[in-house]
Amino acid sequence: xxxxxPVLIFGGVMGGGLARGIEAVNFGIIFKIMLYRVLTVPVAAxxxxxxxxxxxxxx
Numbered sequence: 825x826x827x828x829x830p831v832l833i834f835g836g837v838m839g840g841g842l843a844r845g846i847e848a849v850n851f852g853i854i855f856k857i858m859l860y861r862v863l864t865v866p867v868a869a870x871x872x873x874x875x876x877x878x879x880x881x882x883x
Contacts, residue, residue: 830861 834857841849 838849838854
């Protein structure tokens with residue numbers, strides 16, 4: 825799956841909500857999606873570092 829596909833889906837869903845009016849958009853959900861997208865890479869990097877250190881000590 826391309827990294828751009830989730831962005832396109834998110835934009836389509838948000839655009840569809842905005843077509844119904846600004847009050848149809850749940851900005852709480854929009855904020856959560858944006859927050860999780862920002863946190864995904866750092867959390868994955870930290871997880872990899874921890875696993876690397878664990879495996880490095882056992883080998």
